[in-house]
Amino acid sequence: MNLKQLSNILGISQTTVSRALNGYPEVSEKTRALVLAAAKKHNYMPNTKAQALATGKSKMIGFVLPLSSQHEILNPIFGDFLAGAAQTYKQEGYDTNLALTDNETQAETYRDMHAKGSVDGVIVQAPRENDERVAILKELGLPFVVHGRATGSNDYHYVDVNNTHAFINATNFLLDLGHKRIALINGNEELDFAIRRNHGYTQALKDRDIDIDHSIMFNSEMTEHFGYETTLKLLALENPPTAAVVSSYALAIGVRRALGESGLRIGKDFSVVIHDDDLSYLRNGEAQPVFTATRSSIRHAGQLCAKVLLDVIKNPSQPPQQVILEAQLIVGSSTGPAPT
Amino acid sequence: MNLKQLSNILGISQTTVSRALNGYPEVSEKTRALVLAAAKKHNYMPNTKAQALATGKSKMIGFVLPLSSQHEILNPIFGDFLAGAAQTYKQEGYDTNLALTDNETQAETYRDMHAKGSVDGVIVQAPRENDERVAILKELGLPFVVHGRATGSNDYHYVDVNNTHAFINATNFLLDLGHKRIALINGNEELDFAIRRNHGYTQALKDRDIDIDHSIMFNSEMTEHFGYETTLKLLALENPPTAAVVSSYALAIGVRRALGESGLRIGKDFSVVIHDDDLSYLRNGEAQPVFTATRSSIRHAGQLCAKVLLDVIKNPSQPPQQVILEAQLIVGSSTGPAPT
DNA sequence: TGAAATATCCAAAGCGCTTTGAAAAGAATT
DNA sequence: AATTCTTTTCAAAGCGCTTTGGATATTTCA
Numbered sequence: 108m109n110l111k112q113l114s115n116i117l118g119i120s121q122t123t124v125s126r127a128l129n130g131y132p133e134v135s136e137k138t139r140a141l142v143l144a145a146a147k148k149h150n151y152m153p154n155t156k157a158q159a160l161a162t163g164k165s166k167m168i169g170f171v172l173p174l175s176s177q178h179e180i181l182n183p184i185f186g187d188f189l190a191g192a193a194q195t196y197k198q199e200g201y202d203t204n205l206a207l208t209d210n211e212t213q214a215e216t217y218r219d220m221h222a223k224g225s226v227d228g229v230i231v232q233a234p235r236e237n238d239e240r241v242a243i244l245k246e247l248g249l250p251f252v253v254h255g256r257a258t259g260s261n262d263y264h265y266v267d268v269n270n271t272h273a274f275i276n277a278t279n280f281l282l283d284l285g286h287k288r289i290a291l292i293n294g295n296e297e298l299d300f301a302i303r304r305n306h307g308y309t310q311a312l313k314d315r316d317i318d319i320d321h322s323i324m325f326n327s328e329m330t331e332h333f334g335y336e337t338t339l340k341l342l343a344l345e346n347p348p349t350a351a352v353v354s355s356y357a358l359a360i361g362v363r364r365a366l367g368e369s370g371l372r373i374g375k376d377f378s379v380v381i382h383d384d385d386l387s388y389l390r391n392g393e394a395q396p397v398f399t400a401t402r403s404s405i406r407h408a409g410q411l412c413a414k415v416l417l418d419v420i421k422n423p424s425q426p427p428q429q430v431i432l433e434a435q436l437i438v439g440s441s442t443g444p445a446p447t
Numbered sequence: 448m449n450l451k452q453l454s455n456i457l458g459i460s461q462t463t464v465s466r467a468l469n470g471y472p473e474v475s476e477k478t479r480a481l482v483l484a485a486a487k488k489h490n491y492m493p494n495t496k497a498q499a500l501a502t503g504k505s506k507m508i509g510f511v512l513p514l515s516s517q518h519e520i521l522n523p524i525f526g527d528f529l530a531g532a533a534q535t536y537k538q539e540g541y542d543t544n545l546a547l548t549d550n551e552t553q554a555e556t557y558r559d560m561h562a563k564g565s566v567d568g569v570i571v572q573a574p575r576e577n578d579e580r581v582a583i584l585k586e587l588g589l590p591f592v593v594h595g596r597a598t599g600s601n602d603y604h605y606v607d608v609n610n611t612h613a614f615i616n617a618t619n620f621l622l623d624l625g626h627k628r629i630a631l632i633n634g635n636e637e638l639d640f641a642i643r644r645n646h647g648y649t650q651a652l653k654d655r656d657i658d659i660d661h662s663i664m665f666n667s668e669m670t671e672h673f674g675y676e677t678t679l680k681l682l683a684l685e686n687p688p689t690a691a692v693v694s695s696y697a698l699a700i701g702v703r704r705a706l707g708e709s710g711l712r713i714g715k716d717f718s719v720v721i722h723d724d725d726l727s728y729l730r731n732g733e734a735q736p737v738f739t740a741t742r743s744s745i746r747h748a749g750q751l752c753a754k755v756l757l758d759v760i761k762n763p764s765q766p767p768q769q770v771i772l773e774a775q776l777i778v779g780s781s782t783g784p785a786p787t
Numbered sequence: 788t789g790a791a792a793t794a795t796c797c798a799a800a801g802c803g804c805t806t807t808g809a810a811a812a813g814a815a816t817t
Numbered sequence: 818a819a820t821t822c823t824t825t826t827c828a829a830a831g832c833g834c835t836t837t838g839g840a841t842a843t844t845t846c847a
Contacts, residue, residue: 108562109833118799125835156505157833159496160802174534183523185727186697194514202565203545207533222801224490225542235735251805332733357729360700364737367707388523388558389697397704410629449803460827465805475825497803500832565834 108151117145128153153200159224167202168192168416171217171224173210182324183357183386184405185232187256191409192230192389199417201227214243221249228420230254230412235297250419252428254412256299264419266411266430270300270382273401273434274307275351277380280399280436281350282315285445286378288323290351292337292358296326301354304382308352323348334361342369348443350378356389357442359398378442382434396439448491457473457485461615461619468493469539483540495542499564503778507542508532508756509566511557513550523697523726524745525572530727531749539757545599553678554583561589566758570594570752574639575778590759592768594752596639604759605635606751606770608714610640613694614647615772618719620739620776622655625785626718628663632677632698641694644722663688682709690718695783699738699756699781717781736779743774 114124119138127134127142134142143208144153159165170189193203204226208216211395217240220226231240234257241263242250281289291308292303303324309319312380325337333351338361341347353359363373373378379427383391383400385407391398415428454464459478467474467482485491499505510529533543544566560566568590571580574594574597581603584591593605621629621662631648634641645666647661663684674693678701681687693699699721703713711717723731723740725747731738755768763772 111833122797133795150558150562152559154495154500154564156499156564160494160500161835163802172530172533174530186523186526188499189545190512190514190547193512193545197547203547205529205533205543205545207530207537207543219492224494224496229843249711330728330730332730362746363704363707367703388670390672392669415577451803464829473825494803501805503832
């Protein structure tokens, strides 16, 4: 069933049917009702391709998924973020288009998407220092918003968590419990959020005149395995830390495993504060949090990103919208006073 | 840059340019080379919408994500599956279209996608008993393949793991270690795979003349929390089991937490065999598996589903392609002889 | 009642591509 | 050299929609 057929059935021109469907005022309420009823009856829906071609808007938002760096992106974070974002798009009639690439051709993918006219806007994930994607998207004039921040320029739209502040808080929380030697287990240090978390951690220590010990600061892929291995290393030190700030729930699972195998009780012999993205699948407890954490819902971030992007699509030449979310400190059972 | 502009630049008709680009034989190699060079130079890519409209093929595969049932779908499994599938599509020039819906209108969403002409085929996830989606898609004539199986009819394309066999193996492994009382912690019992796993488990017990005790069989959402709670319940029984077969890694993390808090050593005091989807993000160990598991890569399943779907799109009226994958039993450190 | 204003509708063009059917050019055959 | 057969190219139609500009019907006002 297409427009032509529907208008034939109704004995009305395509123009009028189209207008009736799209809510234009120059059509009487009587015929509009007729049209709407017929459309529903015959289950008519406008062909999106034809619509896109005629209007010049594709009504699609693009996501680019890098394939090679599996751990960083292809993770539960992505799913939750996407769910939040897509949900928001949907309300405005936008669809979601996924494009996979290897890391090298990622920027190229944005260029292609634009050339092919398949999206009206895109979201940039996991920005790095001076991320080239930002430059390219600006050059193309394709609306975009960054989830996170790309250190370097600052004139673009983004939604980010205040990572620095979150990790200052996390570290302070442990310091207040009397911990003096606190490790950091963090994400890959090319990524902006990891850099900021490193900063927050060191900042908090400096503020209490505690020397930074780089041998208990770790940056890598945020896997369970890395959390596990790192914790074993830490415990094997001659002067092991009594606590750690850990950048994700997945890492923390590895930390807990290592502690368990070493016979240490979490929250008693060793304290852990994590950053909790509040993933719907991997919840940090239900009513009661398990790990003490700085929590910030990634799904909510997805919703905000989407909202901003839709706004930017509507009105492209507006000043940068920059949203900073504050993580909330929640206390679980993974922290306790420093052992004496 | 569009076809018209490009052909103007070249001084060649649109027809010839289009043919040159699409590899048709009725164009000389000389002009083809010219066209290709110019296209690359001006970064020309055909507008997908126009192409789709002209050809009647959208070159898009649809995924429907139910929103309300967060745990079951919006999880790492989905990400990995999608990555595998999308990777395969991409090789054939297909894009991925994501549609979110609440659970109730899920079938409706497939209908809409088809009416709007936005996809050439779809994948059905997490089938239930006599899943209505299968019926609808057949009625629409929209190519589809099911990931998993929808008990009931059997004349459709699917890719599935041999869940029954996997759980027979898992249970037997524990039985061989001398465990007599083995719990089952499994997914929601409306889902086909959970039903089959239940069958496999009971089958193995029956084969050894062990009575089925429904009070140590659990079906629900496969969350860490459910794993944790269930294990605490099991340990509180007057006659607690000495082992469990667990349907996912996430569940098993909860099981391990409960064991740890109860002072039980996993693989010594209590054995656990899991089903491991080999997720790229949540790996069950690296070189050495942590949990003893029946492993079957969900990403691989995604690739296979995609391959089948592309094949079906090309040749819609073929006999059902039905792929059954066998899970591989891998031995980790979560299992040991039954305590005496 | 007639002119002006307004409300309703429609025919046709155009979005950027593919593809048919025909024409032009070149090669092969007599 | 004239004819036939291939190869190469092109003009134009069509995919299903939106939208412009104009036509027709209806209402309003003098």
